[in-house]
Amino acid sequence: MVHRFCEWAKEILKVDVEIFVSWSCPPDVSMLSSPGVSILIRSERFDTLLVEYLHLKDAGRQRNSVVTEFLLPSAALRWMAEFLLGYRWPQAALYATVRAQELRTDRRPPNPFRDEILASIDEVQRAALQCFCLAHELGHLFPSQHDQINLGARIDGLSLSRHIARDIEEAGMGDVADQMMDIAGSHIDASVLLREIDADLIAIELVAVFLANTLDVAPETALRASLHACEAQSFLYATKNTCQLLKKHAGRFQSREEFVRDDWIAGIQTSVRARCLLRRAGILLSRWCAGDQEQTASTINRFVPLVDAMFSESSEFRGDLAVAAHREAENLLSAVPAWNSDQNRDFFNPLIEAARQSSEIKEDLFHMLIAMGFPGDTNPVSWLEHLFELQRAAV
Numbered sequence: 561m562v563h564r565f566c567e568w569a570k571e572i573l574k575v576d577v578e579i580f581v582s583w584s585c586p587p588d589v590s591m592l593s594s595p596g597v598s599i600l601i602r603s604e605r606f607d608t609l610l611v612e613y614l615h616l617k618d619a620g621r622q623r624n625s626v627v628t629e630f631l632l633p634s635a636a637l638r639w640m641a642e643f644l645l646g647y648r649w650p651q652a653a654l655y656a657t658v659r660a661q662e663l664r665t666d667r668r669p670p671n672p673f674r675d676e677i678l679a680s681i682d683e684v685q686r687a688a689l690q691c692f693c694l695a696h697e698l699g700h701l702f703p704s705q706h707d708q709i710n711l712g713a714r715i716d717g718l719s720l721s722r723h724i725a726r727d728i729e730e731a732g733m734g735d736v737a738d739q740m741m742d743i744a745g746s747h748i749d750a751s752v753l754l755r756e757i758d759a760d761l762i763a764i765e766l767v768a769v770f771l772a773n774t775l776d777v778a779p780e781t782a783l784r785a786s787l788h789a790c791e792a793q794s795f796l797y798a799t800k801n802t803c804q805l806l807k808k809h810a811g812r813f814q815s816r817e818e819f820v821r822d823d824w825i826a827g828i829q830t831s832v833r834a835r836c837l838l839r840r841a842g843i844l845l846s847r848w849c850a851g852d853q854e855q856t857a858s859t860i861n862r863f864v865p866l867v868d869a870m871f872s873e874s875s876e877f878r879g880d881l882a883v884a885a886h887r888e889a890e891n892l893l894s895a896v897p898a899w900n901s902d903q904n905r906d907f908f909n910p911l912i913e914a915a916r917q918s919s920e921i922k923e924d925l926f927h928m929l930i931a932m933g934f935p936g937d938t939n940p941v942s943w944l945e946h947l948f949e950l951q952r953a954a955v
Contacts, residue, residue: 564774565691566698569766575701579694583933586646588800589693591700600697605932606796608677609639610689613792615680620877626665628880634663636885639796640892642928643803650947651908652806652896657928658914659888661921674931684775684785691767692789699762700755710750715757715836716843720750723832747825756829757836764790764837765844772848779848783841784870790837791874794830795881801826802889811898819893823886834871842867899951908948916941 566579577591577598587606592599616635620627637660644653678686706713711721721741728740764786771782805822809815845867846860853859897903915921925940934943 561687561774562690562694565687565767565770566694568770569695569698572766573698573702573762575698577698577701585932586800587642587796587932588646589697591697593701598701600694602694603932604674605642606693607690608674608931609642609796610693610789610792611677611681611686612639613795614685614689614788616881617874617877620880621874623876623880628884630663630665632881632884633888634660634665636799636881637663637888638924638928639799640803640885640888642932643800644807645928646932647803647807648947648951649803649807649899650944650951651904651911652803652810652892652899654908654911654915654925654944655896656888656892657921657924658911659891661918661924684771684777684781685788687771687775688767688782688785688789689792691770692763692786693793695763695766696759696793698766699759702758702762704755704758706754709754711745711748713750713754715761716839718836718839720753720832721745723835724748724828726835727828727831743821744825744828747821748829753829753832757833760790760833760837761840764841768844779845780866783845783867787837787841787867787870790834791871791878794834795878798826798830799885802885806889806892806896807899810893810896811901816890816893819890823889838867838871841870904948904952912941912944912948915944 570577575598577600579600579602582588582601582603585603587603587609589600589602589606592601612635616632620632637656641653641656641660644650644656678690681689711724712719714720724744725737725741728734728737728744733740764783767786767789768779768782771777771785772779775782802823805819805826809819809822812818842864843855843860845863846855849863850859897907915925922940925944926938929938929940929943930936
């Protein structure tokens with residue numbers, strides 16, 4: 561299904577790209593481009609993280625204390641641990657893993673076997689999850705069509721700055737709105753944000769059309785699955801970005817203030833992208849379901865509640881998960897020394913000894929590495945020790 565989608569999408573977009581699967585690498589999907597050649601690199605582990613997100617969302621609908629205090633933070637920490645392992649920061653990854661173990665209520669580690677995890681969701685959602693991240697990267701190969709490259713640029717009639725202002729207002733920061741807009745304006749690279757929005761909009765249409773045509777489902781069903789795939793990808797990419805910010809700021813002077821600022825800048829860009837995506841989704845659904853009618857604002861607005869419902873049904877879960885993930889990220893920021901600090905050995909040694917003595921921690925680390933494509937005979941404790949020594953030698 562994934563190969564079929566990629567061949568179809570390349571033909572639709574008229575782009576030429578080679579696709580490779582990575583092993584023993586961070587869970588990610590990325591594009592490498594140079595004149596005359598483009599290479600899309602995908603980690604199949606990222607597919608299973610997306611499925612884990614959907615299962616967590618199902619469990620998180622209960623909104624009881626076990627979910628908010630244990631299940632959500634332990635899941636966020638485990639995802640952070642995988643990204644931190646991929647970014648070669650073993651002490652932070654190990655700290656996150658130990659902390660996740662302390663919070664976990666289900667002692668069994670997540671299933672590392674890709675095919676079994678993918679089989680746990682229905683065919684439509686599975687195809688959407690696997691294809692959306694690929695479609696997004698393919699969208700980056702499509703030329704930009706914007707007349708202006710700044711926060712005044714309009715997407716489907718609304719400017720980026722208007723989306724940012726609404727986000728600030730809805731976050732209850734109206735009394736400092738001007739200050740927050742100034743911060744956003746001075747730290748957001750509009751050209752990058754517009755390219756990400758363009759890729760999102762290309763992806764949502766490509767995936768929804770492919771699902772509807774290939775799996776013979778209604779446009780509303782295809783669009784819902786595509787939006788859910790984008791939601792999962794957005795959170796995991798936000799988690800990846802948080803891990804990069806942690807490595808950048810941990811142990812630095814005024815690290816918390818700078819981390820909070822940079823994390824907010826990243827979060828508001830994710831929110832702007834979501835707002836643009838939902839606006840385009842309403843336009844697409846109107847076009848597909850009422851194509852015989854003139855596409856006026858009145859016609860499109862009939863489909864807005866349908867799209868809003870697709871997104872709002874998990875808004876409480878997303879809020880709870882974001883709060884839990886941010887809290888644990890700040891704990892990591894406070895606890896873990898800078899990656900190149902002289903304090904790292906004293907910090908790392910008790911953690912690696914705890915892992916050596918705990919079969920549960922070792923099993924969890926082993927499953928992470930296996931899921932990322934490491935050989936089945938990998939000793940997680942020895943590998944972390946080796947990675948730590950490599951990091952120290954590079955300082």
